[in-house]
Amino acid sequence: MTDPATPSALPEKLQNIVTLFKSAPKPLRLQALLEYSKKLPGLPEKYVEHPEFMQPVPECTSPFFLVTEAQGGGVKLHFKVPEEAPTVRGYAGILHEALDGESPETILNVPDDFYLNMGLTELITPMRLRGMGAILKRLKNDVREHAQSGDTPTA
Numbered sequence: 001m002t003d004p005a006t007p008s009a010l011p012e013k014l015q016n017i018v019t020l021f022k023s024a025p026k027p028l029r030l031q032a033l034l035e036y037s038k039k040l041p042g043l044p045e046k047y048v049e050h051p052e053f054m055q056p057v058p059e060c061t062s063p064f065f066l067v068t069e070a071q072g073g074g075v076k077l078h079f080k081v082p083e084e085a086p087t088v089r090g091y092a093g094i095l096h097e098a099l100d101g102e103s104p105e106t107i108l109n110v111p112d113d114f115y116l117n118m119g120l121t122e123l124i125t126p127m128r129l130r131g132m133g134a135i136l137k138r139l140k141n142d143v144r145e146h147a148q149s150g151d152t153p154t155a
Contacts, residue, residue, distance in 0.1 A: 010114060011106050014098035021118035030123050036093030037086045043078055054080060055142055059134030061127055062088045066135070068142045074101040075143055087124055091115065091132050095139065104147040108140055 010018060021029050047054055047067060054065035062085035069076040077100045079092040099107050115132050124132075 009109070009111050011098065011102055011110070014094075014110065014114065017094055017098055018114060018118050021120070024119070026119070026122055029119050033090035033094075033120070033123075034086050035090070036097065037089035038093070040079060040081065040089055040093040040096055043080055047078055047080070051080070054078070055138055057131070057135050057138045059138075060088060060131035062131070064088060064092070064131070064135060066092075066139055066142060068139070068146055070146060071101070073103055075104055075107055075146075076100060077139070087128060088131060088135075091135065095136070099139075104143050107143050108147075110136065110140075112136055112140075 021032060024032060051065065054067045057064040057066065063080075063082055064085075065080040067078045069078070077096050079096060081089040081092050083089070099110070112133055115129070115136075120132075121129065
């Protein structure tokens with residue numbers, strides 16, 4: 001397992017979010033997670049109309065779908081998470097805010113278990129935490145596949 005406490009292992013935006021969560025009192029951590037759930041942008045119309053381009057994350061207990069697109073030298077992230085799953089949606093909001101537009105290499109180098117250093121283990125069930133790990137792994141797989149093939153899903 002990668003040491004999630006290693007600051008150099010995380011991109012700056014993600015490290016700032018991890019530090020914010022880790023330093024916040026427990027009630028504020030949950031509130032911050034819920035705030036990130038509200039920040040998650042909606043899907044572009046092409047994915048609303050063609051959800052078959054999105055990858056499911058079956059390991060997640062909530063219906064979760066994602067897709068990545070190459071944009072400039074970075075990666076555009078899109079997530080579909082129901083409003084009824086605010087903690088998972090909050091995690092998606094964190095990933096979006098911290099990693100949207102980053103290079104494929106930056107995303108692929110994020111430790112799979114970085115979220116364990118955010119103080120969420122006291123607030124979220126182990127099953128949800130495993131789902132968070134699965135989301136990041138699926139995201140990395142999607143980035144890796146697009147980086148290797150050089151293609152982008154298009155509707």
